Amino acid sequence: MIYTITFNPSLDYVIQVDHFKPGIINKTKFEEILPGGKGINVSIVLSNLGHESTALGFMAGFTGKEIEHKLESYGAKTDFIHVKKGLSRINVKMKSDEETEINGMGPDIQPEDIQELFNQLDTLTEKDVLVISGSIPSTLPDTMYEQIIERVQEKKIKVVVDATNNLLLKVLKYKPFLIKPNNHELGEIFNVELNTRDEVIPYAKKLQEMGAQNVLISMAGQGAVLVSDNNEVIQSKAPKGIVVNSVGAGDSMVAGFLAGYLETGNYEKAFINGLCCGSASAFQVGLATKEDVENVKKTLSEN
Known part of the structure; x- marks a missing residue:
C-alpha cells in the first residue's frame, strides 16, 4: 500500500x-471546492x-469531514x-487580474494526535511506500519529518520526500528512496x-x-532530470503544451513516477x-x- 501524509x-x-x-462587493464568475494538500x-x-x-494526516470539524468525503469520491x-x-x-x-491566495490556519494538533499518527505508522511493513510532502503547521514540531522517517527506518519502507531546504536536508541521512526538489529549490540549497x-x-x-x-x-518548461541509485542520469525536455495551472504538477510527477516504478521496476519508464x-x-x-498521461506521452514521442 502507498501511504501519503498531509499534515495540514x-x-x-x-x-x-x-x-x-x-473595498466593494465582488461577484464570482466561477467557483469550485477541491481537497487540497500535496499528499x-x-x-x-x-x-x-x-x-x-x-x-x-490531521483533520478537524465539518471542513475536515468534507475533505475526507471529497478525497474518497x-x-x-x-x-x-x-x-x-x-x-x-x-x-x-482567487483568480483575477492578479492571483491572490488566503490560506487558513488549520486545527490545533496536540501531542496525543501526533502519537496516534505514530501508532498508524507502526503498522506499516517493508512492502509499503510512504510519501511525506508539504510544509509543517506551527502546531507541529519542526522535526516532524525526521521523527517519522526515523520511526519507520527499521521497516525498510520506501520513503518519498517532497520538501524544501532544511526539511529535506535533515532527512537525507535516513537515505530516502526518492526526493523531488525543483531546480529553484535545488539552487537555493x-x-x-x-x-x-x-x-x-x-x-x-x-x-x-x-x-x-x-x-x-x-x-x-525545461523538463526534468533523474539521477538514480544505479548511477544512471536520465533527462528529458518537457512535453509540448500550454500551461493552464501549475498547482499540483509536482505532486502529479511524484505520483506518476511511483506508479511507473511499481508497475515496471524500471527507472526510465517511471x-x-x-x-x-x-x-x-x-x-x-x-x-x-x-488518459491524460497517455495523450501527453504521445506528444513527447513526437518531439
Whole structure:
C-alpha cells in the first residue's frame, strides 16, 4: 500500500473574479471546492492512475469531514486523525487580474494526535511506500519529518520526500528512496542559479552523496532530470503544451513516477511516466488522469 501524509489538508475554494476591487462587493464568475494538500494531490493522481493509496494526516470539524468525503469520491482511501480543537482550513484561491491566495490556519494538533499518527505508522511493513510532502503547521514540531522517517527506518519502507531546504536536508541521512526538489529549490540549497538540465546534474549527485537514493528534479518548461541509485542520469525536455495551472504538477510527477516504478521496476519508464503525469496536470485545470498521461506521452514521442 502507498501511504501519503498531509499534515495540514485543506478545502481549496477556487474562484474567478473579473477585475477584483478591494473595498466593494465582488461577484464570482466561477467557483469550485477541491481537497487540497500535496499528499492529497498525490493520492488523487495515484487513484486516477489505478493505484490504491491511503491518505494520512490531521483533520478537524465539518471542513475536515468534507475533505475526507471529497478525497474518497476520487477513489482514494483515508485514515485521517480527527483533531478535537479547531477546523481544517479553507484556502481561498482567487483568480483575477492578479492571483491572490488566503490560506487558513488549520486545527490545533496536540501531542496525543501526533502519537496516534505514530501508532498508524507502526503498522506499516517493508512492502509499503510512504510519501511525506508539504510544509509543517506551527502546531507541529519542526522535526516532524525526521521523527517519522526515523520511526519507520527499521521497516525498510520506501520513503518519498517532497520538501524544501532544511526539511529535506535533515532527512537525507535516513537515505530516502526518492526526493523531488525543483531546480529553484535545488539552487537555493547550494546557493546557485540552475536553469538547464545539465546544470542540475552535479547538484543532484551531491544530494545523493548526502544520502538520497534517487533524486528527481522537476524543471517546469525545461523538463526534468533523474539521477538514480544505479548511477544512471536520465533527462528529458518537457512535453509540448500550454500551461493552464501549475498547482499540483509536482505532486502529479511524484505520483506518476511511483506508479511507473511499481508497475515496471524500471527507472526510465517511471521517469517518463512522472514527467508526463506532471505535465498533464499542468496542461489542465484538474489533476491528471491515466488518459491524460497517455495523450501527453504521445506528444513527447513526437518531439
